[in-house]
Amino acid sequence: LEAIGKKPLSGDWVPDWATPEKAIEAGLHYRQQIEQASDDYDPAEGLNPGEAAEGAPESEREHVRSVVTDLVLEASETLPSPADGTRYFKTVMGVVDGTTTPLGPLLDRWERERDQTISKASRAMDAAAINHFAAYVAEHEGQTLGITVKDPMQHLRAKGLESLELRMLGGFTEWLLDSAGLTAKTVGSRVSPLKMFWDWCIRKHIISGPNPWDGATRGLKQQAAQQGKSRPKRREFSETELLAILKADPDQRRWAWGQAIRDLMPLGLLTGARQNELCSLTVDRVVQVPGGELLGIGVIEEDAKNSNSIRRVPLHPLVRPIIERRLAAAIATGEPDAPLFPECKPGGPQGKRGYYFSKRFTDFRRDVLGRASDGLVAFHSFRKCFGTYMRRAAVAGVSECQLSVAQKLMGHKPQTITETTYMEAEMPWPVYEAAILGMVDKGLPESVRAALNQKAHTETFKDR
Structure with missing residues (x-):
């Protein structure tokens, strides 16, 4: 058999019908046949009514089960080894008898x-x-x-x-x-x-x-x-690190995904949104709240980490051009739910749009900051920066940047019963707008703000 390219009748080989899955299917099939059989069948022909031959099954159900047992036993005896036969017989009959639940x-x-x-x-x-x-x-x-x-x-x-x-x-x-x-x-x-x-x-x-x-x-x-305790804790980017990665131009280096990296970094920094939340933005998730001055983005249940993560976040004027440019390109496709970041294809076991981007950003971050930054900073560090700058702005006197507002913008669960039970679930949109504007004005380091300003002017000039 081996000489002609066939599997040998020894070793690990078993016929297809004897695989564990097929054995279960056989057991379930036989069990159904037995359950459908009648209890009133008298297999002893030629005997007086009510009289049964010695040792004969007393019903059709018992007869069918006896036949099934013989069939399974015969099949098990044809397998290459006694161990295979025993395993097959026990699997099938265990399902038949209900003593084995696959x-x-x-x-x-x-x-x-x-x-x-x-x-x-x-x-x-x-x-x-x-x-x-x-x-x-x-x-x-x-x-x-x-x-x-x-x-x-x-x-x-x-x-x-x-x-x-x-x-x-x-x-x-x-x-x-x-x-x-x-x-x-x-x-x-x-x-x-x-x-x-x-x-x-x-x-x-x-x-x-x-x-x-x-x-x-x-x-x-x-x-x-x-x-x-033995691992370094993930932290926000330092001012020096932020300036380095914001000023590095992915298109002039060796990475693909350059435009996505360049666009998503400022968005992550000024919205506090998670990586996958941003990569999953579509046309219908760009919102204009009635009476609001700032454009916003929405995180829906499909992409939210939990129910608290479902929210809307205003866009600071420094990053609005990024969204407007990508929104126009997405609308031009004619699809009502076209992605704003089509290069971020779904991937991984969860089909997330941030899956492949995460790998490419890691390459970019290592190239700019070195492998010494592994375990210390990642794209999530933009979100940590957002929280840090919110607190700095609150200390500097921006009342809208208080912790309860930052929690809402970042999609975190309120920490007290008073907040979860007795306070409004959503604050007025102008409060969120003031928090975003105040965070950039009073919380962001001046050098980072200047770098973002320069970046925004460059993008606007390119668009024109």
Whole structure:
């Protein structure tokens, strides 16, 4: 067989119908046939009414189950090794008898429910957790059972929920920390979805409690805090760093994405918006509030990190030309929801428009500030600058730049019950306008303001 390019009848080879997924499909098919069979069937022909042959099935359902058992047994005996045959028989008959509940269909049901209540970001975390768990189960069974798993996810989906031993589940956290090399904080985010999935299974009465993941993350917060002490904290750009990256011209260096980098930096600095919020701007998210003097941008639920992030932010006159230029180009496409940054294509597990831009900005930042800036500053540092300059302006006497207004503009949750329960959800637009204008006037370093002024004049001249 090997000589003619076929798979040998030994080693890891199994026929397609014997793969875990196919075994589950067979079990579900046979189970449906058995459930549809009648309870009134009398298989003993030629006997008096009510009389049954010794050892014969007493109903059509029992007869069908007997036939199914024989078929599955015969199929299992044709497999290359006794271990393969035993595994196939147990998988199929476990589904038939209801003693094995395959994870695949359960995960599909759970994910459909989750899609209705959580964000794309949370769903991506679910997927990451299941992928890591699949890799762990495959590695664990490879070591303990001596089997080779080619597709960990397919293998996991074929596993019976009841077959996952507590001792194996208990080693997952340790595996994530040691073998997968994840930080304690990330480990917590991988275990949490599994705990929620098991909670869901318990609520659906698929399994009984207690949840085996209860307490699995105990101690991780302390580990994360300890790990955090050894890592530098992400901070805002210094004045020198800001001037360096604002004055560096991406088009004259070796990067693509030059125009996007040049446009998004001032927008990030003067709106405090997150990277993906800016990259995802479309024609209909540029707003002109009735009676307002400044143009604004809107962050909708689709791109918001959470419900507090849904907001509108005024645009300072220094960055308005950027939006107007890109808005005109987007409108010219004729699409009502055309993106303002079409070069920012969706990417990554969550399909975010900021995914690829993040990588290109990292290249740009390293080239201008050096690799020593890794872990210290990133595009998010513009947002930190925004918060810092808001506070400076408030100290300088701009009352509209107080903390409660800055929280609204940055999309942060109010910190007190008074704010969340007894105060208006949105402040008047003129308050936000005054905060943006005051932040630039009283909070921004004069050198940075001058650099942005020069940049704005250059852009306006180019447009003309």
